[in-house]
Amino acid sequence: MTAAPLLQVENLQMHLHLRRGVVKAVDGVSFEVHEGETLGIVGESGSGKTMTCLSILRLLPIHSDGRLDGSVKLDGEDLLQLSEEDMASRVRGPKVAMISQDPMTSLNPVYTVGDQVSGPFLYHKLVRTVREAMAAAAQGLRRVRIPSPERRLKNYPHQFSGGMRQRVVTAMAIACSPRLLIADEPTTALDVTIQVQIMNLLRSIQQDSKVGIILVTHDLSIVAGLCHRIAVMYAGRIIETGKVRDIYRNPQHPYTQALLQAIPHLGQKRSRLAAIPGQPPNLIDPPKGCRFAQRCPKRMSVCDDYPPATDLGDRHVVNCWLAAKQ
């Protein structure tokens, strides 16, 4: 992959100005996603995964004064420089779309599925009449393999199961054939068997359309099955990124290592689950140096300064003094 990346995020910052202080939810994040590639963003709750995704779409939490900085270039165009109107009319939907976490709450309960899935076709002028939009919506539901789509268009969200709702949400998201699809923990709220179905669906959508996918999850088994590359986030920053195989076989950052060790394996004799002791730092006043240092078993005095990015080759990059010193 030597072509220009589809999405290039550089030094992205999202600071939420709250009464009790400035929360640096995303604090200088850089990564890229290529066409047809899936990037998995992993990390524990509160590490800024979701906020990073929302920043790309410029959808900040509404009741807080959020500010974005850095650049988010999609096909070379910086989304952070666009007007809100441009974001709504040109970007959200046709260029970037999102599948959110909880299918039970992501659909409007008082409108039919047909109304909601046909919307994007109308807003982005892909069709002219409501009738055409409904036909397109039926096609969309067929694409996410919902049986008898024409009939289902007239149903309300509460008449669908969780897995089916997530398919509807996916149909909404891919309605306008976006270049980039952000899936924010799309399977967290679903049964394991349904999770596999949704993952297979995402994979087949990607094969059909070459869409770039950002998959946010804390489930590392999903990452291994679907992603090409991984970015590990901790306390608002990406601390290690690389190909799935490199991260799994050769994790460099002690946090990544601890995360991988926390996965329980069958047949392993272990009385307790491995956990990472301690809590992530407060994002209002994060430490100046490495943010994991407080909990790191391999802490050194140099960790009081922020570690530089070390490129280990083949786009495997880690921010840790251990790697820097080698």
Place this chain on the structure above:
Amino acid sequence: MRIVFAKGLLNALISMLGASLIIFIMSRLSGDPLSLLLPMDAPQSAVQAMRHELGLDRPMWDQYLIFLWKAVQGDFGRSYRWQMPAIELVFERLPATIYLAMAAFAFSLALAIPLGVLSAVRRGSWIDQIARIIAMLGQAVPSFWVGLLLILVFAVNLQWLPAFGADGVQHVILPAIALGWYPVAAQTRVIRSGMLEVLDSDYIRMGRAVGTPERLLIWKYAFRNALLPLVTIMGVYFAYMLSGSFVVETVFAWPGLGRTVVEAVFARDYPVVQAGVLITSILFVLSNFLVDLSYSIIDPRIRL
């Protein structure tokens, strides 16, 4: 849908029965009607005869059933003061009250909906502050005073609108504002808090994430979700406007039912009071019934 309808109807019937019972008992509480109908020095035998003739010597529940049976047939007796069947008088005055209530209702919603929605969308902005002040004024100021003030400004000083009477559209404007201002506060607050909650929901974010225009997002997708709590209090306030309009009707000399009933109370014209109160409570129950029905129209999950 049919079940919702049947349930609502059953509830309405039970409420009506309760209302009729209260009206019956209340009117018996005001004393023995014979003391008004017969001279003070009437002989005991005449009192007994009259009592028997009017059926007042029968057991209470018997009297209630007779009252109920006649009420169902629309017979409440004749008005002493207006010299006509009480029910006819009530039906003659009722349209004016309903007309005023609807106008006041329309006014309060026309003010509360935009104020509530905009103050949620632009929380903390100047429009939010203004909405708060308007709402507070309506809640704090009694409607008769608002009425007098409106008459002073728009009828006396500016002479734009008539101060009293009920001849045309221009006559209803001032009383409708006086009557409709009070509920604006509660309605605005309910819409505002409903909208704040909905705007923060996942489905609105999802709608935004696929490029739904902001106007549609607010007025179509969010608003309908914020409507349920509003409809609930709308029912209450519509009933309030129907039954509580006598003050405004008096201030503006509006020939409505509220004023008629109050006058009947002062004149001890019980047939009119009973008929008026019962009809008003029917309207009250009816508006609550309509509220129940509209829930199921607004929210498909209630249709089951």
